[in-house]
Every structure is written in structure tokens, then in C-alpha cells.
Amino acid sequence: ANAGNKALVKPFLQRLAAFGATEHNYGINAGLMFRPDAIVLLTDGGYPGLTATQLKEVRKRAGKAEFHCIQFGLGPQQKPTNFMTRLASECNGTFRYIDVRDWDE
Secondary structure, X not given: OOHHHHHHHHHHHHHOOOOOOOOHHHHHXXXXXXXXXXXXXXXXXXXXXXXXXXXXXXXXXXXXXXXXXXXXEOOOOOOOOXXXXXXXXXOOOEEEEEEHHHOOO
């Protein structure tokens, strides 16, 4: 995470196009196939979230892997808890909400 690499993040994200629904469960399970020490989940946290059953299965498959969840949104965080806050809490990780309107141009 040096200064040069950090400078590349914003232009990269600005080139991404969003479409369709977010399939959190598929992405998380694909990441777990690599047996990582940590997973960083970057999402708007939109529908569909993970169900209680899916969260339980992810916790079981994660083992000691940490989940660090970053939710992007417009305005203040709508709900104080969601599947990402629970996932981070139950998998020794962290959660952060980022209001994209606060990003500097």
C-alpha cells in the first residue's frame, strides 16, 4: 500500500461499471476456495445480503480467515448492523462504511 499504488485506486474504481444485483454469497465462497488468511469484501451491501444460514456456512468454511468488510453508500449508513457487520464481527475482522460523497475530487 505505497503512495503510488494508493493513487491508482480511485481512477481504477471510477472506470468500473455497476450492473445487476450483487451476489455476495458467490463471491465470498469463491474467495474461500483459496483458503485465505483474510478476505476484503468491498460492496454497496445491497440486496441480496447473506441469510442467517449462509452466514453460518461462511463462518464454518472460513476457519481462521478474517473478513474485512467495506460498504460504500450515498449518505449516512442506513442500518447500524447488517450481514457485513455480523460477518466482520464473527470472523475476527473489521467493518467500515464509506459515504462516497465525502471522497475528495
